[in-house]
Amino acid sequence: TLTRTSRPQRILKAVQRKATVGDPQSVITAIDHFCRHREWAMNVGDEKGSILDSVVNEVSPVTVLELGTYCGYSTVRIARLLPPGACVITLEFNPDYAAIARQVIKWSGLEDKVQLVEGASGDCIPWMKEHFGVQAFDLVFLDHWKERYLPDTKLLEECGLIQKGTVLLADNVICPGTPDYLEYVRNSPRYNSHYYRSHLEYTKAEDGLEKSVFLGY
Ligand SMILES: Nc1ncnc2c1ncn2[C@@H]1O[C@H](Cn2cc(CNC(=O)c3cc([N+](=O)[O-])cc(O)c3O)nn2)[C@@H](O)[C@H]1O
Numbered sequence: 001t002l003t004r005t006s007r008p009q010r011i012l013k014a015v016q017r018k019a020t021v022g023d024p025q026s027v028i029t030a031i032d033h034f035c036r037h038r039e040w041a042m043n044v045g046d047e048k049g050s051i052l053d054s055v056v057n058e059v060s061p062v063t064v065l066e067l068g069t070y071c072g073y074s075t076v077r078i079a080r081l082l083p084p085g086a087c088v089i090t091l092e093f094n095p096d097y098a099a100i101a102r103q104v105i106k107w108s109g110l111e112d113k114v115q116l117v118e119g120a121s122g123d124c125i126p127w128m129k130e131h132f133g134v135q136a137f138d139l140v141f142l143d144h145w146k147e148r149y150l151p152d153t154k155l156l157e158e159c160g161l162i163q164k165g166t167v168l169l170a171d172n173v174i175c176p177g178t179p180d181y182l183e184y185v186r187n188s189p190r191y192n193s194h195y196y197r198s199h200l201e202y203t204k205a206e207d208g209l210e211k212s213v214f215l216g217y
């Protein structure tokens with residue numbers, strides 16, 4: 001059997017060929033160029049990525065949680081905007097993807113701002129507090145399995161990892177769509193939600209990001 005490379009491996013190759021070590025913007029540009037002109041992949045992309053950037057700059061978070069690392073594209077986007085002392089904890093349960101993401105993050109020179117945890121969100125969230133000494137997250141970026149958005153949000157609430165002022169930013173609320181999550185954050189009196197209309201990465205299809213601020217109990 002031919003050992004074809006995986007898509008994440010081809011994305012890493014594009015980074016190693018086109019991007020400059022220690023230059024996060026060149027890593028982002030290399031992935032976007034590859035995914036727009038060679039092979040689509042489920043990175044948040046450049047259009048929704050600039051909305052992500054603006055929310056990160058607005059929140060200026062000290063601790064960020066990312067659910068669903070994939071190749072590390074949005075991890076790099078977030079980490080490159082963080083001041084010294086701030087960090088992003090990113091969860092990825094697929095070991096092959098995690099291995100690629102570690103190399104992409106290393107290439108960007110941001111490994112000191114990133115903690116990549118291999119494991120399923122449902123298993124890892126409960127021990128976040130004691131393991132990382134995290135009080136609460138300032139920003140949570142949801143980009144993993146769409147049916148996990150709602151249960152993981154409730155789990156984060158139960159674990160006290162979401163507190164007054166925590167901002168949730170969810171990718172793909174239209175495509176592939178997260179209807180139960182949207183209904184929850186939009187109807188709950190404890191969240192103030194806003195929809196940023198955009199497009200599915202590298203396509204003309206509609207998609208968007210939902211930003212939800214926790215108002216406290
Ligand atoms: N409970 C989980 N805990 C930790 N990692 C997880 C979990 N579920 C999925 N992942 C990981 O997220 C990564 C990326 N991923 C994200 C999704 C869900 N996202 C999408 O399916 C998606 C799909 C499209 N799309 O189909 O157009 C566009 C997007 O922007 C998307 O995020 N599935 N895998 C994968 O490496 C997977 O191992």
Ligand SMILES: [Mg+2]
Nearest residue numbers: 044143171172
């Ligand atoms: Mg996504």
